[in-house]
Amino acid sequence: MRTVSHPAPSRTDMQRQSNECGEMLVNMNREDMKQQRQIVRQALECSGFPTDTPIPAECVTRYNNPLFGSRTRTPFQPGTQATTTIVENVTARKKIIAVHDANKLCKTAIYLRSTGENAISPGHQGHCSANLKPWDSIGNEELYGELPADQIADDEQPLVIGQLTTDGDSHAYRGFSKKHSEVVNLTPENLRDPRHLASTQLRSIDKADFSEFMFPGRTKADHEKIHRRFSLDLTNRCTVEYNFTFNEAAGELDRLVNRLSYVAD
Secondary structure: OHHHOOOOOOHHHHHHHHHHHHHHHHHHHHHHHHHHHHHHHHHHHHOOOOOOOOEEEEEEEEEOOOOOOOOOOOOOOOOOEEEEEEEEOOOOOOOEEEEEEEEOOOHHHHHHHHOOOOOOOOOOOOOOOOOOOOOOOOOOHHHHHHHHHHHHHOOOOOOOEEEEEEOOOOOHHHHHHHHHHHHHOOOOEEEEOHHHHHHHHHHHHHHOOOOOOOOOOOOHHHHHHHHHHHHHHHHHHHHHHHHHHHHHHOOOHHHHHHHHOOOOO
16 A cells, blocks of 8 residues: 555554454355355256256365474464365366355454453454364364355255365365265265375374384484485375376276286385
8 A cells, every 4th residue: 555655554443344344255255155056056057967966076174384293393283273165176167165264363352361351262242253262173174074064055956065075184074974965865975185195195104103223313313304204205106106107097097096006016
């Protein structure tokens, strides 16, 4: 604003305006996602399929701080905000059809506690931006999977999700399938995202217990450093094998599984 000679508003004023229009923006976005779900049904109908045909979708949860890499840096939960999105895989634009935001941060609660009041968010007086209590787990992806399923179920004719692609270590599918199957009487198939295959394997090797003589080094730090290098090297080797096998199989699942069975050899 200053570049166009317009005085910038204060933080307090911007926060006050955000509080007033925040609920309207949430409702507008939910209405837009409802329209996107209607567009998906229209795309199915235009392609000659019934509108209740099961469709593929993707689900992922992102955090404001990495949960895994921060476990040794703080005794508390490293993340305070999480966003779960579900994306349709029918149209070329891959629109977001459901979103849930989890938040533990609330400025009002912090101010009230500084004045001596026992303010716990959510539930204190005044505006509260948090929807999770401080002791709730920020990594509860099973809950984050249930709530977007409720948004889809609110439609007059809910979309039927036939396949849901998630991370290899995510529990979002468990919560989503439980809620979604109650509405459409169909349990979606859980597909794993190959993008997270390497990171999941890397964490598994990092947590594996090897012999104390497995890695050279005089100190514990030296052992951990070599252990980390071993994890990265093994993960990269497996990723190369997977990529070559995937290209050779050319999308044929049976052929892909058959080729991967020889990787260990």
